[in-house]
Amino acid sequence: MRIMTFNANGIRAAARKGFFDWLPEANVDVVCVQETKAQIDQLSDPVFHPEQYSCHYFDAVKKGYAGTAIYSRQKPGKVLSGLGFEVADTEGRYIQADFGDLSVASLYLPSGSSGEEKQTRKVEFMKQFMKHMKKLKDSGRELIVCGDWNICHKEIDIKNWKPNQKNSGFLPEERQWLDELYDNVGYVDAFREVNSEEHQYSWWSNRGQARANNVGWRLDYHVVTPATAAKVISAEIYREQSFSDHAPVILEYKI
């Protein structure tokens, strides 16, 4: 099973740049999209409902903002939208599709980079989301939470770690929250199971020549249960595919 996570930064913009033309070539079974920045009535064009896939969108109430989606070749047994708290539910930040014993989710964790109030909201979301992850762990289901986590975990995951230690996305408390998720709650950064290379980034600033020079951050993860981590075959970031300021990240699993 091949699964992609992709922050589209506007699914309509990504479509114009050829994302849906490339999709068949990517040959994935599940696509987890973040920042669709559109509401379902703005996505009536068939391009946004590729034929081979069962497509589910979860939009923000606010127009042109946030939103997640899941496309899957197999029709999900069940789709869950939201998490039961305000920010997740009104901003379309979490959608989960269940396939038998396996759940695959698309997460768009809030960004805190545009000010102190946004950072406070992000931290509050993180707190609530940790509870959700603990609950899911206890359910014993096999789980793959794909998405834009908006946190860089380690020095290896960011080009310039030193000057970014006081910037949202690489704050010590954010990195510690991921430590907690991995070391104590028991999840695994699936990408790092098979890929320990440096310079593996999934997001680059639009400013300057950041992407051309690969001055980036790894923010887009597949966070999985240990049993699933043992099934990772390969992990690749498609930096050359410029549909968005994020790159698609595809993992292949023995599922």
Place this chain on the structure above:
DNA sequence: CGTAATACG
């Protein structure tokens, strides 16, 4: 500076 609607990342 790009995306999409005048904010947000």
